[in-house]
Amino acid sequence: MFGNLNSAVVFAATARACGPFDQTPGRKRPVSINALASSIGRPFETTRRHALTLIEGGLIARSPDGLSVTIDAIADPRVARFTESCHDLLVRLAADLGEGGFALPPSAIDITYDPRSGMGIALDLILAAMESHGPREENFTRLALLLAIEWAHCHHGHLGPDGTRAPMIRTSDAARVLGLPYATTSRNIDALVERGLLTRSGAMLHPVADAASAVAADAALANRARQLIGRLAQCGFPMKTPGHAYIRGRTPLPDLG
16 A cells, blocks of 8 residues: 555654544644654654655645644545554454453543544554564564564464474465565565574474563563553443444454465
């Protein structure tokens, strides 16, 4: 939808700094490219280049005061698909937590839930993932691959008799799940293997077990997710019946073949 992950993150960060997703005080002031670069941990020139592309595409507005995302921009079909998909993934998270026995916070009863608030919180969660795991890998494409492979290992790895999980994701699977060209995926996975963040077992990819950086990042993200789920409840989100909040419907899990 945005051409690459960097542009998507720049858009999300701009929307949360100055966008129409909620009325939180202080979120209506345009953000400078310098502040934006600092918030997402990207070099200034990289952030500026992606911001200019988004400005030229009409997805970010530029004024003498800085950058912002307008209501007209989120009505763009590309943006609507992105934000609505992010929203429905957040709904799925809440539903899965409830079904898994987690105690969800009570919904505010005096507020009618506005999906735009949920979209903003969903973008916050994406940015929190980038911030929490960013110290492990600064390249967003490689970080996305690393997290996807770790997810596949946790949820779909075969548990062996010794209690360890056997990997079950190949380079081609990772490329298909993330919609990346095979050559791009292979090149970036080679870099992750070289850095010691992944290992190979034949054609299968395996995350490095119990990496201290991964444990710390997971804990930071879990704490932030708890805060955001609490904020979602305060927006009137139907915690007892989260399925009622879907816009497009429950997003299926990625197919690993």
